[in-house]
Amino acid sequence: MTAASHSATLGTPRRRRLKFGTVLETGAAWLLALLWLLPLIYAFWSAFHPSEYATRFDLMAPLTLDNFREAWSQAPFARYYLNTFMMVTSILIVQFILCTLAAYAFARFEFRGRDFAFALVLVQLMIMPEVLIVENYRTMSQLGLVDTITGIGLPYMASAFGIFLLRQTFKTIPKELEDAARVEGCGPLQILWKVYVPLAKPTYVAYGLVSVSYHWNNFLWPLVITNSQTTRPLTVGLAIFSAPESGVDWPIITAGTLLAVAPLLIAFLLFQRQFVQSFMHAGIK
Amino acid sequence: MSSAHTTRNQVYGWLLLTPAAILLITFTHYPAIATLAQSFFSTGTVSRPSKFIGLDNYRSMLEDEVFWKVLENNIWYAVGTIPISIAIALLMAVWVNGKLPLRGLVRMSYFTPTILPMIAVANIWLFFYTPEIGLLDQVGALFGFASHNWLGDTDTVLGCIIAIAIWKEAGFFMIFYLAALQTLPPELEEAAKLEGASRWTFFRRVTFPLLMPTTLFVLINAVINSFKLVDQLFILTKGGPDNASSLLLYYIYEAAFSFFDQNYASTLTVVLLLMLAVIAIGQFVILDKRIHYR
Structure with missing residues (x-):
């Protein structure tokens, strides 16, 4: 009985630590993925918004295709x-x-x-x-x-x-x-x-x-x-x-x-x- | 019959090879030799035709401060890019090979920079580095850092170039590690678990040594790339400020097509070819010893 409870108290923190480690690792992997996509995400942001939002990040910013129209007309x-x-x-x-x-x-x-x-x-x-x-x-x-x-x-x-x-x-x-x-x-x-x-x-x-x-x-x-x-x-x-x-x-x-x-x-x-x-x-x- | 067969084999073999051989010789072997030959001649102009000047080009190269600067930059570029990109690549591969939620999406994110042209990518990174309005400074401002001209400062510009190279290459190298990891027998990990080995011990004692051939292959690719990957300079810095970010191949381009000194450019190319030859020889020596743990 004492042995069982002893092993149980030993087991829980160990499992929790493992789980915590996994969560931490998953988070790190996702963060790195986000970091790796960041340049592309930014390019999309800037290209689809009017120029005043190019460096201001506002979720309510209006979308536009004008930038693509401009680019298309300025270069062949x-x-x-x-x-x-x-x-x-x-x-x-x-x-x-x-x-x-x-x-x-x-x-x-x-x-x-x-x-x-x-x-x-x-x-x-x-x-x-x-x-x-x-x-x-x-x-x-x-x-x-x-x-x-x-x-x-x-x-x-x-x-x-x-x-x-x-x-x-x-x-x-x-x-x-x-x-x-x-x-x-x-x-x-x-x-x-x-x-x-x-x-x-x-x-x-x-x-x-x-x-x-x-x-x-x-x-x-x-x-x-x-x-x-x-x-x-x-x-x-x-x-x-x-x-x-x-x-x-x-x-x-x-x-x-x-x-x-x-x-x-x-x-x-x-x-x-x-x-x-x-x-x-x-x-x- | 047998001798007629071998003769036919000879003829067919060479006939099949000829078209590729002509192009390879014209654009790889001939120019490599011609580069060496041209390095002993002066660059011709309308009034003064090219003439043999012995080692004069090499002498002026050794006295050229920009050449030494560029060579030093290239070494720092290699030292800064290679170990970090390989370490990140390995980490990515281990993550993507394991039981990770959203694994496909994560793998795609890591790999995306590989298929984007460097020149386009540099356009976007340029914004990150722009003083004050750039992302780096905006994030820095949140933490109270002062604005910094990342690409305009001789102390930080090479670091910026290195960061892009790491970002661009890590996902590419990850692929090779991923391929290698998938060939490792799963029993190894099960056995290690039974023995009570931690994941880190298992990685350090089993996985990493088994991946040695892949590391070597990636390493060679990374070293070659550190001489080849210069596209971002055209957009970001043009080698400046004060040649602080210029690399050997970029300097060759400048010498030949901005300063129109082709023969000096050839002399610089000889140095680049020598470096690549050293890498090639090093590769053979190491491969001969075979760092296989199989």
Whole structure:
């Protein structure tokens, strides 16, 4: 009896402490989440309210879309959307083709110098094109590709990351499937198209999402290589639009900022699980 | 048959590789070598064409105070960003991997900065740092702090840049930890519970060592990023005041495209390439030793 009550008095504070710890942890996790969302929350606040409420937080403040209308009329956002869209899709399509072919070579063909060539490919993981802006700009001007969408995309199209990712995936596909296709009379390219590509679909989705978000957000190289409205992507357009010299109002800048991130943000909110899993998938390999 | 087969393999292999190889060589290997070559030449002008000047660019680089300042900033940037963002990433991953109410929402919040462009994000952070009306000063005023020009003060500006980088990267690194945590067998935790180990002991003695390969991978990424992540400077500070927030890659951009001294920019790029090479070699050495506890 005494032993039981003794253990009961010991048990309760311990359980309560545990519970308190959990509550504290949950609170901390939520607080951090709120902190991490704060910039976005603020951007929404400022963009949807008249400018006198930009720095005053009043729950009764009237909502407005004027800031978006202003931003849209002050900078050629439609054109920037088009440029970014063309750049991102052209990069993605060429990346898929080039990386698939190269990854297939590395995964399933034995040729002299293969390992050395693969090591040379991996160099790009370390030395990304944005590090070599000076020489790449020189090359682009020799090729006459300065201020073109192709010029923005070309240095990224043969992606070491894509080649590496697809090679790892192709290597896990059983060779028996390939042999079966060969018996049916398929050539190497047919085998690639009918066996490897369909089975690597999750990798393509993962790589595609990572690539699109990377290039949608890329800034330094596009800034260097473009110098007109007809080629500038959203990021570069936004930087010019929001530069202090342009003298644009604060809420209008946040509205423009939201315009620039909207497509990717909406896609992310809709396909959150897919995004997170893609980045995970791409990271583990 | 066998030799014909291998010859065909050779030809196919190289044919498949060629398109990617041409682009890779043109935009990665060739420019890396050309950068080194250009660093030995002067920048040409209309009246004075570029000529070989040996190590003169390197000499003026060593005498360039801005170069040393920028290098120092970059080291502080790395030191300030890497450990904190990795620690936060690990904490986030442990939280999101556990039984947390509203877990999906929390995970989404942590991850959101990853998919936002730095340039857009900098626009918003600029407001946080604005003196008096900015959020930081408004919150500070509640606690009686005086207004401060965060981005205009050489003492605080780099810290502001570091804060953004941490915020931007932590959620990205969290993903790798999350992936690794999900591969850990749950029996480990059950066994530890039976042994009466506290959560902290379990984390310190079991989880953290098992996550070592992930930490290494994240670390390398973080180090590379500390040389690469300079977009926010274009919006927030343009490297100022007095170069207090300028970083190596930003200075390279300025040298080449604001001061139009391409060959000096090439010399600076050689330094950046050397740093990246050191990281690459370090990675191989460490990977060779294998910090696996499996």
